[in-house]
Amino acid sequence: MTAEDILRQNPRYLTLSKNFDSFFSFGPALLTPDEIDDVLNLKVATVLNGSIHAQNIISNMQFTPDFLVSFHSKVIHS
Structure with a gap:
């Protein structure tokens, strides 16, 4: 969010x-990593009260998931 x-x-x-x-x-x-063939082909969606507000596939994201995890791990501290 x-x-x-x-x-x-x-x-x-x-x-x-x-x-x-x-x-x-x-x-x-x-899902565990062994259940996913290619993370970049996963479909993601924002659903609120059963209504889809946005959806796409991960390969269309501006940044890859591994980049985002690395970046946010460096700048967000608990």
């Missing part, structure tokens, strides 16, 4: 706009 109001102020605030308690959601299932 992203605090869009913060992100609109400046795209450099991406990390800040994602760094709030309860801003992590997932499901309806968790």
